[in-house]
Amino acid sequence: DTGVSQDPRHKITKRGQNVTFRCDPISEHNRLYWYRQTLGQGPEFLTYFQNEAQLEKSRLLSDRFSAERPKGSFSTLEIQRTEQGDSAMYLCASSLVEGGNYGYTFGSGTRLTVV
């Protein structure tokens, strides 16, 4: 297990369609995070899980977005009824919390284009 994997790398979809992204974290990491990055900006936090529990959701995560992490392993992020404003890079990260100092390992992201 060499890192965080995200699938697909690229997704082009028509407005109104549903899309689902997958993230496989580093196996021993207990926390998993989703971020969104639009062009020219830094990543923005969407949500995070500790094991299978979703502990925090950003206001950016509208009702059309849902994230799951069944069994505390991989996670999926679904966007329903996509809009052009959803076009962005969706980044997943994972971490192992030990003490107060821990880092985050990011995946290569899924680039979503809504046409």
Place this chain on the structure above:
Amino acid sequence: AQKITQTQPGMFVQEKEAVTLDCTYDTSDPSYGLFWYKQPSSGEMIFLIYQGSYDQQNATEGRYSLNFQKARKSANLVISASQLGDSAMYFCAMREDNFGNEKLTFGTGTRLTIIP
């Protein structure tokens, strides 16, 4: 107010020169962590260096060092002896260590281009 400010949208540096990327932050929490990430065109965010707010010494990782000036709320990244492979976007980020907070807040980034 912006929590993380990176004022340099782009920088051009000659190969083998040192480069400093600026980052200032804003927080009222006494405990926080500061991170620098590199993002090449492939999209992956690569962790470079971490500085905790209570760390007495500036963090160093190989060619990377963090110039931490707590009173000025700045956390500049210094890359020594730059290489062509250093060309990428660089992001400064902060995690405020108040209870239950897990999110990183990122700046808008600096695009670094190394000139041969």
